[in-house]
Amino acid sequence: MGLNDLLSHKGVIHNLRVTCKREALQALADKASDLVDHSASGILQTLLEREQLGSTGVGDGVALPHGKIDGLQKIVGVLARLETPVTFDAVDDQPVDLVFMLLAPANATAAHLKALAKVSRLFRDADAREALRGADSSEALFAIATADQKHHAA
Template identity: 35%
Template sequence: MQINQLLTQDCTLSAVSCSSKKKALEIISELAADKLSIDAKLVFENLLTRERLGTTGVGCGIAIPHARISDDYPVTGIFIQCESPIDYSAIDNQPVDLLFAVLVPESQCSEHLKTLSLIAGKLSDKQVCRQLRAAKTDAELFDVICTS
């Protein structure tokens, strides 16, 4: 799977104004709701439930929030670049400014792990992260994450 198979430009936002982890997850949930015609509150609760198990802030200013959704929906990615870093309780205690959320159908456990691995691999590249942080538009952010 490639990033552009789970992420679309309309689910990629740059310079998002958010002040907290909760607000970032709400924004992600709203984008998912618009994209999938799914209840934003349900997505938000699923993301929060996963966060309660342990932070998805993986360090270096990156978080990969993820949750399972009904099998009625496809694997879906949502990527936001925060205007300013937010406290996310990341494993390195550093604030987060890049969040790549993944929603995966309940029955696709192995796909879930492969997708998380793909995103983690992409975001572990320091050059890619520099380009993502320098992106000024949604289109530029989408292009960097999908082609770098």
């Protein structure tokens, strides 16, 4: 499984304009709602419940919000580069400007963890983070996110 299995061109947002963590999660939920047959409000609720367990801001300006959705058929990702970094209660207290949200079927525990590991691997790479931050379009974000996995596919 590569990121191109989790992310589609339609699941990428370039220069998302938000002013806080909740607005970012709402925008991601709205986008995900367009990709899957679930309400944005239900998706947002799932993301907020997960955030209550601990922030998904993993450091280096990156957040990986995620959750499980009943009735979802496959794991779906949404990638956003924020126009301006926002406070996300990240582990390193740094604001976040790269967000990759994952939604998984309720029963997809192992696959969900594998998908999170794939996304984490991408964002641990400083060069990949910088390339994503320098992307000038949604198409470029998608290409960088999915091409990078080819280098780490082993």
